[in-house]
Amino acid sequence: MVSFTVDGRSIHDDPRTIAYWQKHRGLDEDDPDGKKGLCFITGETTTLAKTLHKTVGLASVGGISSGDVLASFDKGAFRSYGLDKSEMAPMGEKAGNMIVDVLNTLIQDAPQIAGTKFIHWYKDSMTSEDDIFNTFMDITFNSEMTDEEKAEKERDAMARVQSLFDSITDGQDSGVEALNNVYHILILSAYSGRVVIRRYEEGSYRDLVKAIHSWYEDTTVVDVMGTGESKHYKLLAMLMGIMEQPKASKLYDQMGKEFAGVL
Numbered sequence: 313m314v315s316f317t318v319d320g321r322s323i324h325d326d327p328r329t330i331a332y333w334q335k336h337r338g339l340d341e342d343d344p345d346g347k348k349g350l351c352f353i354t355g356e357t358t359t360l361a362k363t364l365h366k367t368v369g370l371a372s373v374g375g376i377s378s379g380d381v382l383a384s385f386d387k388g389a390f391r392s393y394g395l396d397k398s399e400m401a402p403m404g405e406k407a408g409n410m411i412v413d414v415l416n417t418l419i420q421d422a423p424q425i426a427g428t429k430f431i432h433w434y435k436d437s438m439t440s441e442d443d444i445f446n447t448f449m450d451i452t453f454n455s456e457m458t459d460e461e462k463a464e465k466e467r468d469a470m471a472r473v474q475s476l477f478d479s480i481t482d483g484q485d486s487g488v489e490a491l492n493n494v495y496h497i498l499i500l501s502a503y504s505g506r507v508v509i510r511r512y513e514e515g516s517y518r519d520l521v522k523a524i525h526s527w528y529e530d531t532t533v534v535d536v537m538g539t540g541e542s543k544h545y546k547l548l549a550m551l552m553g554i555m556e557q558p559k560a561s562k563l564y565d566q567m568g569k570e571f572a573g574v575l
Contacts, residue, residue, distance in 0.1 A: 351404035353411070358404035365412045367507050369419035373427050375502030382412055382507045419500070423449045426567045428501045428510055434517070435494040442490035444473065444524060470528060477525040480518060493517040 316323050323329045349360045366379025383401060403411075415431075422429040432445045440446065447469045457465070476491065495517055499510040555570055 349402045351402060351407055353403055353407040360402045361405040361408045365409045367412055368416055370502040372424060373429055373501040376505055380502040380505050380507045384506050428499045431498040431500060433496050438493060473521060473525050476521045491518045495520055
């Protein structure tokens with residue numbers, strides 16, 4: 313420990329020092345237990361949440377039915393500097409619980425891929441026509457659609473991607489509002505009552521359109537007659553094709569074990 317003595321007086325005893333740190337940590341005489349502090353989310357001094365709402369909807373990817381914890385401080389190893397529970401990563405009750413509640417809403421509609429939940433959203437509002445993620449996920453995971461319906465929807469989706477891609481390459485994308493958007497992807501699973509964040513990324517929607525266009529260009533296969541394109545393999549079919557144990561008795565569980573860490 314290192315401290316200072318100024319003019320024969322310890323700075324720890326100086327009321328100005330004490331007042332400064334009380335203000336910095338959001339404490340006052342009426343709140344000696346430190347229930348208020350700076351929220352890491354908003355940057356404002358507010359009442360800190362000791363616990364957050366449970367994250368629900370992850371039971372199929374390792375979670376428990378009653379819900380899983382997004383931020384947990386129930387072990388001694390998670391504490392230091394004399395701080396307890398959520399004081400280690402302070403979040404205001406309103407802001408912290410709002411994030412969990414929004415996450416729960418996103419999880420409800422998120423598809424499950426290889427033992428994880430694929431969650432996405434955009435910085436700005438996005439029409440269903442331009443939401444490429446939802447379109448292709450629906451084609452892959454919607455069990456109520458027939459193969460003919462999926463093929464037709466895929467053709468429509470690819471036409472939309474091609475149109476967006478052409479507007480980029482022609483330098484006329486300024487009129488397509490969606491191309492200026494930003495996407496966010498969050499891959500989640502759960503373990504022992506805790507939420508596991510497998511991966512997070514964000515990027516330009518314009519780059520996303522280019523990447524999807526390139527993916528379908530690169531994986532296009534000419535049919536056996538050489539007269540046209542064969543239908544594309546769906547994502548699940550591709551994953552099954554590279555599994556180490558494709559004949560596992562519980563195929564989807566095995567897929568989660570093999571691919572959850574790399575999605």
